[in-house]
Every structure is written in structure tokens, then in C-alpha cells.
Amino acid sequence: MSERSEIRMLDLFFVVITILFFLIAWAYVRGCDRL
Amino acid sequence: MTSIGLLQIFLFFLIIVALTKPAGLFMARLFEGERTFLHPVVRPLERLVYKLSGVDETNEQHWTHYAGSLLAFSLAGILLTYLILRIQGMLPFNPQGFLGKLWSPDLAFNTAVSFGTNTNWQVYTPEATASYFAQMVGLAVHNFTSAAAGIATAIAVVRGFSRRSADSIGNFWVDLTRATLYLLIPLSIVAALVLVSQGCIQNFRAYDKVATLEGGAQTIAQGPTASQEAIKMLGTNGGGFFNANSAHPFENPTPFANFLQVLFIFVIPAGLTYTFGKMVNDTRQGWALFAAMSIVFLAGVFVVYPAEQSGNPNLTKLGVEDAATATQPGGNMEGKEVRFGIPASALFAVVTTDASCGAVNSMHDSFTPLGGLVPMVNIQLGEVIFGGVGAGLYGMLMYAILAVFIAGLMVGRTPEYLCKKIEQKEVKMAMLAMLVLAASILLFSAGGIMAHFAKGSWINPPGPGTGVLTNNGPHGLSEMLYAYTSATGNNGSAFGGFSGNTPFFNSTIGYAMLIGRFLMMIPLLAAAGSLARKKMVPVSAGTFPTHGPLFVVWLVGVILVVGALTFFPALCLGPVVEHFLMNNGKLFAFVIAGVWS
Numbered sequence: 010m011s012e013r014s015e016i017r018m019l020d021l022f023f024v025v026i027t028i029l030f031f032l033i034a035w036a037y038v039r040g041c042d043r044l
Numbered sequence: 045m046t047s048i049g050l051l052q053i054f055l056f057f058l059i060i061v062a063l064t065k066p067a068g069l070f071m072a073r074l075f076e077g078e079r080t081f082l083h084p085v086v087r088p089l090e091r092l093v094y095k096l097s098g099v100d101e102t103n104e105q106h107w108t109h110y111a112g113s114l115l116a117f118s119l120a121g122i123l124l125t126y127l128i129l130r131i132q133g134m135l136p137f138n139p140q141g142f143l144g145k146l147w148s149p150d151l152a153f154n155t156a157v158s159f160g161t162n163t164n165w166q167v168y169t170p171e172a173t174a175s176y177f178a179q180m181v182g183l184a185v186h187n188f189t190s191a192a193a194g195i196a197t198a199i200a201v202v203r204g205f206s207r208r209s210a211d212s213i214g215n216f217w218v219d220l221t222r223a224t225l226y227l228l229i230p231l232s233i234v235a236a237l238v239l240v241s242q243g244c245i246q247n248f249r250a251y252d253k254v255a256t257l258e259g260g261a262q263t264i265a266q267g268p269t270a271s272q273e274a275i276k277m278l279g280t281n282g283g284g285f286f287n288a289n290s291a292h293p294f295e296n297p298t299p300f301a302n303f304l305q306v307l308f309i310f311v312i313p314a315g316l317t318y319t320f321g322k323m324v325n326d327t328r329q330g331w332a333l334f335a336a337m338s339i340v341f342l343a344g345v346f347v348v349y350p351a352e353q354s355g356n357p358n359l360t361k362l363g364v365e366d367a368a369t370a371t372q373p374g375g376n377m378e379g380k381e382v383r384f385g386i387p388a389s390a391l392f393a394v395v396t397t398d399a400s401c402g403a404v405n406s407m408h409d410s411f412t413p414l415g416g417l418v419p420m421v422n423i424q425l426g427e428v429i430f431g432g433v434g435a436g437l438y439g440m441l442m443y444a445i446l447a448v449f450i451a452g453l454m455v456g457r458t459p460e461y462l463c464k465k466i467e468q469k470e471v472k473m474a475m476l477a478m479l480v481l482a483a484s485i486l487l488f489s490a491g492g493i494m495a496h497f498a499k500g501s502w503i504n505p506p507g508p509g510t511g512v513l514t515n516n517g518p519h520g521l522s523e524m525l526y527a528y529t530s531a532t533g534n535n536g537s538a539f540g541g542f543s544g545n546t547p548f549f550n551s552t553i554g555y556a557m558l559i560g561r562f563l564m565m566i567p568l569l570a571a572a573g574s575l576a577r578k579k580m581v582p583v584s585a586g587t588f589p590t591h592g593p594l595f596v597v598w599l600v601g602v603i604l605v606v607g608a609l610t611f612f613p614a615l616c617l618g619p620v621v622e623h624f625l626m627n628n629g630k631l632f633a634f635v636i637a638g639v640w641s
Contacts, residue, residue, distance in 0.1 A: 019149035020130065023551075024123065027153065030555065031119045034562045038111045041570035044472055 045353050046368050049387030053345055056303065056391060057338070060310050064334060067311055068318020074226050075199045075219065076323065086225050093221050104212035107573025110200055111566050113216035114193055118562070121189060122160035126152050128182035129174075138175035139250035146173040154550035159186035161561035162194055162432060164276070164283030164402055164536035165553060167545045171265035171286050176248055183283060184272045188232075191279030192223035194434030197565050198316060199323075201438040204572025205462045206323045208580050213572050227312070228279060235274035235308055242304075243297030246270040269294050277308035280432040282402030282536045290392070290405040291381050302384050302405060306395045313399055313430035316437045324462050328591035333440050336599045340429045341398055344418045349390040351414040352376045358629055379410025379540070390415070397422035400432030402536030409514075409523065409540030413623035416539065417615065420526050423533035425607040426481055426564075432534060438568045444590070445474040445571065447602040451588050460587055463580040470574055473567035480563045482610045484532040488556050489525045489614070495548065504548040512549060514541035518625070519632035522618040527553065532560035 073080050094101050105113065128135065129152040133143035147155070151168055158165040159182070170179065196219035203213045240246055245266060252264040269285040273295050276283060290296040290305060314334065321330020353375040355366040368374035373385040380389045389406035396403050397419035408419050422429060428439040444461060449471050452459030459466040495509035505511060513520040519541075526539035531553045544553065589595060622632065 016149065023149045023153035024126065026551075026555075027122055027126070027157070028119065030558050031115050031562075034115050034558075034566065035112065037563060038108055038115070038566055038570075041473065041476070041567055042108050042573075044469070044570075 045349055046387070049349065049353075049385075052303070052387050053349070053391055056306060057342070059307060060314050063307075063311050064314045064318050067315025068320075068322060068330065071195075071227065071312075071315055071319040072322035074222055075214075075319070080226060082226050082230060086230075090221055090225055093225070094218075097217065099215070099217040099221075101215065101218045103215055105215050106211055107200070107204075107213050107569045107576075110213055110216045110573075111569045114197065114565070114569075115562065117189070117216070117220070118160050118193065121186060122156045125156035125159060125182045125186060128178055129155060132175045132178045132182075135175065135177045137177040137180070137248060139248070140175070142173060142175045142178075148547075150547040150550035150554075151545060154554045155183075157554040157557050158536065159183045159281075159283060160190060161534050161557045162186075162190035162279070162281055162400060162435070163531060163534040163557045163561070164281045165531055165538070165557065166283055166287070166289075166536070167550065167553075169287045170284065171251075171267070176267055179272060179285060180268060184275060187272070187275040187279045187281040187283065188224050188228050189220070191228055191275070191281060191433045192220045194280075194432055195223040195227070195312070195316070196220050196434065197569065198434035198437040199319075201441055201568050201572040202320050202323050204575035205441075205464060206325070207576040208578065210576045213569070213576050228275060231278050231312075232271070232274040235278060235304075236270040238304060239270045239273055239297075239301055242301035243293070244270040244273055244301065245294045265294075273305075274308070276403060277305045277401065278312060278433075280309055280313065280399045280401040280435075282396065282400075282404075284403065290403045293383075296405055299384060299388060302388050302392065305403070305405075306392055309395050309399045309401045309403070310430050312433045313436045316434065317430075317440075320437060320441075326462070326591065329462060332591045332596050332599075333437075333444070335593075335596045336603070337398075337429045337431075337436075337440065339596070339600050340425070340603065341394065344394045344398065344422055344429070345391060348394055348411070348415045348418045349387055351412045352380075352386050352390050354412070356412065356631075357627060358631060361629075376410070376412055376415070379407030381405060393419050394422065396537055397535060398427065398429035398431070398436075400427045400435050400534045400536075402530065404537050407540045408526070408537065413519075413522075413619040413626055416522060416526075417619035417623075419537070420522065420529055420539070420619065421607065421611070421615065423529045423535045424481075424485065424611045425603055426478075427533050427535065428603065435534065438565070442474045442477050442568055442571075443603050443606070444599060445470050446478070446606065447595070447599045448588060448590065449474075450602060451598060455586075455588075457586055457588075460581060461590060463583065464575050464578050465581055470571045473571035473574070476567040477564045478606065480559060480567075481532060484556050484559045484563075485525070485529050485611075486614060488528040488532070488552055491552065492524050492528065492544075492549070493521065497548070502547065503551075504546045509548070512542060512544040512546065514543070515632050517632040518618050518622040521614075522622065525614055525618055528556050531556040534561050 129147040130144045200213040249266045272285045286292040317330045317334040321327035355375040392405045426439040448459040448461045492509045497504040499506045523541045
């Protein structure tokens with residue numbers, strides 16, 4: 010894999026894990042509402 | 045301790061006491077939707093914001109919608125900042141021609157999260173990596189919005205106590221807009237102008253190249269500093285325009301500017317205690333929280349200041365003169381600015397970690413063990429000692445819920461706070477917020493200490509995770525513990541001696557910041573939603589009065605006991621043992637130099 014595409018993959022990775030955290034946080038909101 | 049040092053500390057505290065009521069009154073009027081003296085100028089702008097963004101200011105939100113709005117807004121801001129940092133080379137206001145490739149993906153993630161969560165942990169060197177556009181639009185805008193989001197959350201939690209039989213706790217977008225337009229922007233304009241008058245720079249020039257007296261070349265970094273500096277302190281953000289933060293003469297030019305900066309940190313958090321009292325129709329409740337915060341604040345100052353003024357006994361044994369005289373500050377001046385001396389550095393360190401500011405005017409890593417212990421403990425207690433803008437108040441209310449719950453257990457009564465019954469739901473939520481903070485700090489720190497990286501690993505250079513630390517022994521443990529404490533507590537100050545700009549540390553510290561911010565806010569909003577639905581119960585002879593000295597002492601006790609129980613073992617292995625070893629002649633210096641053991 011070229012350095013450029015490796016960096017694009019890393020960009021995608023960090024964007025995805027950021028979005029993933031906020032999805033987890035939203036599930037946490039729902040969980041706190043039910044608790 | 046010197047008389048001028050003590051005078052400085054007491055003058056600071058007196059001014060904060062004097063500012064609390066007017067600041068709090070203004071914020072109470074603002075968030076209750078009443079008219080303020082800024083309305084003639086700002087109200088048309090506020091209406092325009094609602095019109096452009098499609099917000100209906102009369103529409104109130106259930107707590108889940110409030111939290112959802114907070115999350116959506118924060119996510120959008122973090123992703124936008126990530127993009128700005130990665131493509132800064134294509135954007136304007138970049139006279140130094142800084143390229144996006146200076147920001148590796150993990151560093152951009154860490155920084156975007158850092159500013160989006162009001163942490164401002166800076167593992168990068170701003171003047172060597174960030175364009176003016178990136179600093180202003182990517183980072184400084186977050187200083188306003190993340191601070192406003194914190195204030196909005198605190199106000200929503202207060203509404204949980206002040207409302208009865210209500211399904212809503214306000215509108216996030218309205219609270220966010222009002223906090224930004226009426227409070228943070230006007231205050232920042234005034235503060236920036238005052239800082240400029242002291243010598244803080246504000247320009248868009250390319251860096252100057254000058255010849256030094258020795259004939260060498262030096263680059264003097266420039267930039268729009270004052271505008272970022274003002275909100276950095278007022279919004280308890282702490283991210284410096286320069287790497288040296290408030291120790292840099294362009295950021296913090298004079299001792300008077302330094303004094304103002306510590307005032308800026310506390311003015312809004314202190315005012316919010318009065319806002320709380322006003323909104324729950326009993327200002328004594330607000331003053332009780334203020335008193336509890338003040339006790340812990342003053343206790344912290346009067347540990348750090350004497351510890352730093354006493355200096356290092358090992359140097360004294362070697363014959364180093366460490367007494368304060370008319371011509372020298374004495375004590376431990378390592379890592380401190382000569383312009384500010386020991387009391388102003390000790391006060392700054394305590395204030396910046398009581399609040400979730402994280403700006404520094406001295407290196408906490410160079411403090412004596414006890415001097416370094418206090419800033420770390422301040423953050424570990426949840427930064428409830430005035431705290432971050434908004435975050436301090438809702439954190440303190442979390443402790444208040446626990447305090448009345450424990451008091452209720454002792455006498456066998458259902459606890460009440462502000463005429464609301466504190467039941468299972470509120471206690472569960474308060475405990476959840478508390479556990480999230482402790483788990484993130486301790487588990488991430490343990491992971492960082494124990495991690496070992498293989499050869500060829502892209503996430504960290506090979507070898508132990510402790511390789512990023514500059515010192516060994518208990519001081520090294522303090523450096524790692526402080527890093528995750530600062531990140532989880534959304535403080536952002538660096539202890540120093542920690543060079544963790546690697547994918548592993550950038551990612552884990554980034555996640556610690558997200559956890560510390562949102563997974564703590566959400567349970568407290570849930571508790572507010574639950575409290576808002578409740579009816580008021582009349583005060584009876586058995587009600588524990590929460591506006592008197594007994595409650596204040598009880599609340600301080602709960603804060604200290606809960607904090608001590610959670611972090612005491614880790615602190616014993618770090619700064620506490622280091623203190624005793626120092627008194628027995630053992631120091632922990634540079635690992636590389638190995639001058640000492």
C-alpha cells in the first residue's frame with residue numbers, strides 16, 4: 010500500500026472511531042433514560 | 045511564604061467573591077430569558093442566528109433530546125476541526141505555509157477531540173505546526189462553543205432542580221447561543237483588549253527573523269494571540285497560542301496580565317454558583333456551594349505555595365541559598381517564570397486545575413512532589429472547585445446529590461435536596477458519572493504503564509509504554525497518571541516530562557477526553573431530567589438544611605473522602621512516596637542523563 014493510501018486509511022479510521030464513540034454515547038443516553 | 049505572596053492570593057480571592065454576585069445575577073437573568081443590558085445590541089443577532097439555523101427558541105427539549113443535540117453539535121465540530129487541520133495547507137491565513145501533513149491523522153484526531161471537549165491538551169507545538177486559520181477557526185472557535193456547551197449543560201442540570209412536574213430542561217441550541225453571544229464573546233472582547241494593553245500581541249504577520257546579540261538567528265513567532273488568549277482563560281479552555289502557554293511573554297506579558305488571567309479563569313465558574321442559587325430561588329444554596337469550593341481551593345493553595353517556597357531540602361543541604369530575600373524569590377524556582385515568581389505560579393497551578401482550564405505559567409513537572417500532587421488531585425476530584433465553565437457546577441451538584449444521599453442513609457430518611465426527593469435514579473446517575481471518571485483515569489494510566497510495543501509496530505516505537513516518560517520511579521508514574529487525569533478531567537494541562545505524540549497515546553488520550561466529557565455529562569443530564577419531573581416536597585423538621593455550614597463541611601468531606609478512596613493508592617505510589625524519598629535524599633531526574641538514580 011502506498012504511503013498516500015495508507016494515510017487515507019488512517020484518516021478514515023480516525024473519523025470512524027470518532028463517529029463510533031458518539032454512537033456509543035447516544036446508546037448510553039438511551040440506556041440512562043431506561044435505567 | 046512572603047507577605048506580598050499572601051497579599052496576592054487574598055486579593056485574588058476577595059475579587060472573586062466580589063464578582064460572584066454580579067456575574068451570577070447576569071447569567072441567571074440571561075438563562076431565565078429575562079432582559080439584560082446587552083439585549084439592545086445582541087438580541088437582533090440572536091434572532092438572526094435562530095432564523096438562519098431554523099431553531100425555535102420557544103421549543104423546549106426532553107433531556108434525551110438535549111443530550112442528543114449536545115452530542116450532534118460536538119461531533120460536527122470535532123469532524124470539522126479534523127478536516128481543517130488536515131487540509132490547512134490549502135486554507136488562507138497561513139503566512140508560514142504550514143502544510144496539512146504536519147498533522148498526522150492521530151495527532152489531528154487528538155487535537156480535534158481535545159478542543160471539542162474543552163480539554164485543550166496540546167501534544168503539538170502550535171507555532172511550528174498550526175496556521176492562523178487553523179488556530180482561529182479550527183481551535184479558538186471551539187474555545188467558545190465547547191465552553192458554551194458546558195455552561196448550557198450546567199444550566200440544564202440546574203433547571204432539573206428548579207422545575208417541578210416538567211418534562212423538559214430547556215433548549216440546548218438556545219442555551220448555547222445565549223452563552224456564546226451574551227457572555228463569552230463580549231467578555232472575550234473586553235479581556236482581549238485589556239491583554240493587548242499589557243503587551244499581548246495580535247497580528248497576522250509572518251514570523252520575524254532577527255539576529256541575536258551573539259550573532260545567531262532567531263525566529264520570533266507572531267499571530268492573533270490576544271483574541272485566543274482571552275477566551276482560553278474565560279472559557280477555561282487552556283490551549284495556548286504558543287507552546288509555552290501562559291509562560292510565553294506574548295501570551296502573558298506582565299505580572300498584572302498574569303493576575304488578570306487567573307481571575308478570568310474563575311469568574312464564570314464562581315458566578316455560576318450564584319446563578320444556581322438564583323434559579324432555585326434560594327441564593328443561600330449557591331453560596332453554600334461557593335463556600336465548599338472556596339475551602340478546597342484555599343486548602344490547595346496553602347499546600348502548594350508553602351511546598352514550593354520551601355524548595356528542595358537536598359539543595360539546601362548542598363548549601364544553596366533558598367530563603368526569599370529582597371533580591372531573590374527563594375524556594376523552588378525550577379520550571380517557573382522569574383517574572384511571576386513562586387506565589388503567582390502556585391496560585392496559577394491551583395486555579396488552572398481547580399477549573400478545567402489547563403493553561404500553565406510554570407511546569408508542574410518541576411514542582412516539588414507535594415506541589416505537583418495538588419494539581420493532580422484537583423483534577424481527580426472532578427474539577428468541582430469552581431471547575432470548568434459549567435462543568436464545575438454540574439460536577440459539584442453530583443457531589444451534592446451523593447452528600448445528601450449518604451446523610452440520608454445515616455439517619456434513615458429519604459434524602460432531599462432543594463425540596464426534591466433524591467431517589468434511586470439520581471443516585472445511580474451520580475455514581476455512574478463518578479465511576480466513569482475514575483475508571484477512565486486509572487485504567488488508561490495502568491494500560492499506558494503496562495503496555496509493551498513490538499518491533500515494527502506502527503502505533504508506538506518499540507519497547508515499553510513508559511518510554512515516553514522523561515523520568516523514572518514514582519515521578520515517572522506521576523507523569524503518566526497526570527496525562528490521563530488531565531485528559532479525562534478535560535483539563536489539558538501537561539505535567540511535563542511526557543512526550544506521547546504517538547498513535548497509541550494520541551488515540552487513548554483522545555478517547556479518555558471523550559469519555560471524561562460526554563459519559564460524565566450524560567448521566568447528570570439524565571438526573572436533571574428525572575428531577576425536573578418531580579414535585580416539590582415541603583420542608584419539614586427532618587429535612588437536612590443544605591444552605592448551612594454543616595452541609596458545607598459535609599460536602600467537602602464527601603468530596604475529599606470519595607476522591608481519596610478512589611485515587612489514594614495511585615497517588616501513594618506517585619507523588620506521596622516521591623515526597624518521602626526526596627526528604628531522604630533520593631531524587632528522580634532525567635532517565636537519559638542518569639545524573640541521579
